[in-house]
Amino acid sequence: MRNYTKMLYALITVLVIYTISFVVFIMYSITNFAFADFYKRLDLRRNLAAERMFNGKRTGTGWSLTYVEELNKQREFIVEFDDQQHIMHNSGLDSKLWGRVDKSGTSNFKVGNTFYSTKFYLHKGKNYIIAVSAENYFYTHHLSYLRNMLIVALLLGVLFVVVVSLLVKRSFIKPISELIGEVEKIGSENLYLRLTVGKEKGILHKLASTFNQMLNRIETSFETQKNFISNASHELNTPLTSIIGIADLALSKERSIEEYQQLIHKIMDAADNLEKKTSALLLLARTGFENNQLLFKPVRIDQIVMDAEMTVKAINEHFHIKTDFSMLPDDSMKLKVNGSAPLLQLAISNIVSNACKYSSNKTAYVALGAFDKGVLILIRDEGIGIPEQELSYIYDPYFRASNTANFLGYGIGLPLARNIVKMHHGQLFVSSTLGKGTTVRIELPTMDARALAKAKQNPTA
Amino acid sequence: MANVARVLVPTDFSVDSLRTVLDYLENHLDQRVEIVLACGYDIGDSITGILGFTKEDHLVKLENDDFIKGCEMIKSRFKRNIVELYADLLISKNVRYLRNYLKGNRITHLVLPKSFSFSCVERSAFNLDRVLREHADALSAKVVSVGVQIGHTQGIDTLDSMFFRKDWRMSYE
Numbered sequence: 187m188r189n190y191t192k193m194l195y196a197l198i199t200v201l202v203i204y205t206i207s208f209v210v211f212i213m214y215s216i217t218n219f220a221f222a223d224f225y226k227r228l229d230l231r232r233n234l235a236a237e238r239m240f241n242g243k244r245t246g247t248g249w250s251l252t253y254v255e256e257l258n259k260q261r262e263f264i265v266e267f268d269d270q271q272h273i274m275h276n277s278g279l280d281s282k283l284w285g286r287v288d289k290s291g292t293s294n295f296k297v298g299n300t301f302y303s304t305k306f307y308l309h310k311g312k313n314y315i316i317a318v319s320a321e322n323y324f325y326t327h328h329l330s331y332l333r334n335m336l337i338v339a340l341l342l343g344v345l346f347v348v349v350v351s352l353l354v355k356r357s358f359i360k361p362i363s364e365l366i367g368e369v370e371k372i373g374s375e376n377l378y379l380r381l382t383v384g385k386e387k388g389i390l391h392k393l394a395s396t397f398n399q400m401l402n403r404i405e406t407s408f409e410t411q412k413n414f415i416s417n418a419s420h421e422l423n424t425p426l427t428s429i430i431g432i433a434d435l436a437l438s439k440e441r442s443i444e445e446y447q448q449l450i451h452k453i454m455d456a457a458d459n460l461e462k463k464t465s466a467l468l469l470l471a472r473t474g475f476e477n478n479q480l481l482f483k484p485v486r487i488d489q490i491v492m493d494a495e496m497t498v499k500a501i502n503e504h505f506h507i508k509t510d511f512s513m514l515p516d517d518s519m520k521l522k523v524n525g526s527a528p529l530l531q532l533a534i535s536n537i538v539s540n541a542c543k544y545s546s547n548k549t550a551y552v553a554l555g556a557f558d559k560g561v562l563i564l565i566r567d568e569g570i571g572i573p574e575q576e577l578s579y580i581y582d583p584y585f586r587a588s589n590t591a592n593f594l595g596y597g598i599g600l601p602l603a604r605n606i607v608k609m610h611h612g613q614l615f616v617s618s619t620l621g622k623g624t625t626v627r628i629e630l631p632t633m634d635a636r637a638l639a640k641a642k643q644n645p646t647a
Numbered sequence: 648m649a650n651v652a653r654v655l656v657p658t659d660f661s662v663d664s665l666r667t668v669l670d671y672l673e674n675h676l677d678q679r680v681e682i683v684l685a686c687g688y689d690i691g692d693s694i695t696g697i698l699g700f701t702k703e704d705h706l707v708k709l710e711n712d713d714f715i716k717g718c719e720m721i722k723s724r725f726k727r728n729i730v731e732l733y734a735d736l737l738i739s740k741n742v743r744y745l746r747n748y749l750k751g752n753r754i755t756h757l758v759l760p761k762s763f764s765f766s767c768v769e770r771s772a773f774n775l776d777r778v779l780r781e782h783a784d785a786l787s788a789k790v791v792s793v794g795v796q797i798g799h800t801q802g803i804d805t806l807d808s809m810f811f812r813k814d815w816r817m818s819y820e
Contacts (some may be wrong), residue, residue, distance in 0.1 A: 457786075468711065481732045508811075510810045510811050512724075512810070512812075513724050513809065513810065515718055515720075515723035515724055515725065515726065516723070516724065516725070516726040516727055517723065519724060520723050532812070551810075551811055553810035555723070555724070555806075555809065555810070556720060556723040556724075557715075557719035557720050557723065558717045558723075562716065562720065562806065564804065564806060564807065564810055566803070566804070566810075572682040583676075615804070616805045617804040618803060619803050622803065623804070624801055624803065625803040625804035625807055627804050627806065630755060639671075
C-alpha cells in the first residue's frame with residue numbers, strides 16, 4: 187500500500203513537472219518569436235532612419251516604407267564616434283548603453299520594455315551608429331496577459347491533476363479497503379462470514395472468490411472437527427451400545443452355532459458401520475483439507491445416498507427413511523460426481539438425520555434425480571419446520587431455531603453440510619413451512635464424459 | 648418415426664404440471680414419444696408486440712429454472728422413450744386455429760390431467776387445458792386422460808411435486 191501511494195505521488199509529480207515544462211516552453215517560444223519579430227521591425231525603421239539622416243530624403247526602396255507605422259515610443263538616435271570609439275556627437279542615446287552597442291556591425295538588445303536596434307555606418311569617412319528604440323506593445327501587454335493566463339492555467343491544471351489523482355486513488359483503494367475491513371471482521375468465532383463478491387468480473391472479484399473458497403475449506407475443517415467432537419459421543423455410542431447389547435444377548439445363554447454366527451454377523455455389520463463412520467470422521471478431522479482435491483474422484487451419488495441412509499439407520503434405529511429413486515436416469519453416467527465420498531456421505535447423513543430428528547414420525551423422505559449438468563437430492567420431512575424469520579440464520583454455526591428446544595442438537599450439521607456441498611461446487615437450498623415440514627435441496631454438478639475419462643486415466647488426480 | 652407418438656400436454660410452466668407427463672410416460676413405457684408442453688398465450692395485437700418479440704422471448708419469460716430442471720430430469724429418466732421434449736405457446740382459443748395447430752404439428756394425442764388448476768402468474772397466459780376440453784370433439788388428436796390433479800400439490804420446495812407421487816415407489820427400510 188505504501189509503495190502504491192509512493193507511485194501515485196511520483197506520478198502526480200511527473201504530471202505536474204510535465205505541465206510546468208509545457209507552460210514554460212509555450213511562454214519561451216512565444217516570447218522568442220515576439221522578440222525576433224519586433225527586432226525585424228526595428229531594423230526596418232533603423233534602415234529608414236539612416237536613409238533619411240544620410241541622404242535627407244526617402245529613396246525608392248518602395249512606397250510601402252513611406253507608410254510604415256510608428257511604433258510605440260519610437261525614438262531615433264545618431265551617434266558619431268572616433269576610431270578610439272569615443273563619442274563625439276550624440277543625439278540622445280543613453281551613454282550607459284554605449285558599451286552594449288556593436289561598433290562595427292549590427293546589434294539588438296533590450297532595456298526593460300525598450301528594445302534597441304543599432305547599426306554601424308561609415309559615411310564620408312566618419313563613423314556613425316544609427317539606433318532606433320521603441321517599446322514592444324505586444325511584449326508589455328499581450329505577453330504579460332499570456333503569462334498570467336498560463337500561470338492560472340498551470341495552477342488549475344496542477345489542481346485538476348492532484349484532485350483527479352486523489353479521486354482515482356480513493357476509487358482504486360476503496361474496494362480494497364472494504365475487503366480489508368471485511369477480512370478484519372472474520373475470526374475463528376465467526377468463520378461463517380464471507381467477503382462480498384461484486385458483480386464486476388475483475389481481479390478483486392477473483393481475489394474475493396478465492397478467499398471465500400479458502401474460508402469454505404477452513405470453516406469446513408473447523409466445523410468437521412467440532413461436529414466430530416460434539417457428535418462422536420452420541421454417534422459412536424449407539425452402535426457401540428448395539429454391539430455390547432448383541433454380545434450380552436449372545437453370552438446370556440448357550441446357543442447353537444448358527445445363532446452365534448447370526449449374532450456375530452450382526453456385530454460385524456454394526457462394527458463395520460462404526461468403522462466406516464469413525465474412519466470418515468477421523469479422516470476429515472485429520473486431513474484439514476489442505477489437499478482436498480487429491481481426495482476427489484468420480485463417485486456415484488446414488489451409492490452415496492444409500493450409504494448415508496445406512497449410516498443414519500445405524501446411528502439411530504428409530505429413524506425411518508423412505509427413498510424415491512423413481513426419477514433415476516437411464517444413463518448411470520449422469521450420476522457421476524467428482525467428489526469425496528466420505529464428505530458427501532457426511533453431509534447427506536447430517537441432513538437426513540436432522541429430517542428424522544425433527545419429525546414426529548421420525549421419517550425422512552429422500553429423492554434423487556438428474557438434470558442436464560447435475561444431480562438433485564431432495565430430503566424432505568413432515569416435521570416442525572423452521573420459523574420463516576429464522577431461515578436466514580440457519581447456516582450460522584451453533585444457531586438453533588426457536589422451536590427446537592426439546593430436541594438435542596448442536597447447530598453444526600447444516601452449516602457443515604452446506605460447506606461440503608460448496609466444496610463440491612454445488613448448492614444447498616432450504617425451504618420450510620412452520621409446522622408443516624422442511625425440504626432441503628442439494629444440487630451437485632456431474633462430471634462430463636471427458637473429465638470422467640481423464641479421471642480414469644489419472645486416478646490420483 | 649412411424650411408431651413415435653406426438654403428444655401435447657397442457658402446462659402452466661409449474662413443476663406440478665410436469666406430473667401429467669410423468670404419469671403418462673410411466674403408463675406408456677413401451678412407447679416412443681415427442682412431447683409438446685403447451686400453454687395458451689395471448690400475444691396481444693400491438694405491432695411492437697407482434698414484430699418485436701419472438702415466441703422464444705415469451706418462453707424465456709415464462710420458463711423458470713425449476714421447470715427447466717424438471718424437464719431435464721424427465722428427459723434423463725425416460726431417455727429411451729423421449730425423442731423430443733419442448734415447450735410451445737398456442738396463441739388463440741379459436742377451434743380452427745387449434746385444429747390447424749394439431750394438424751400442422753402432427754399431434755396424435757392430447758394428454759389431459761384429471762383436473763387442472765391453472766396457476767400461471769403471467770397475465771397473457773390462459774388455461775389451454777380448459778380450451779382443449781371444450782373443443783375435444785372437434786379436434787383430430789386422441790384424448791388421453793391421466794389420473795393426476797394438477798395444482799393441488801402443496802410442496803414446500805417447488806420440485807417436491809416431482810417425487811413421492813406413489814407410495815409403491817418408496818422403500819420402507
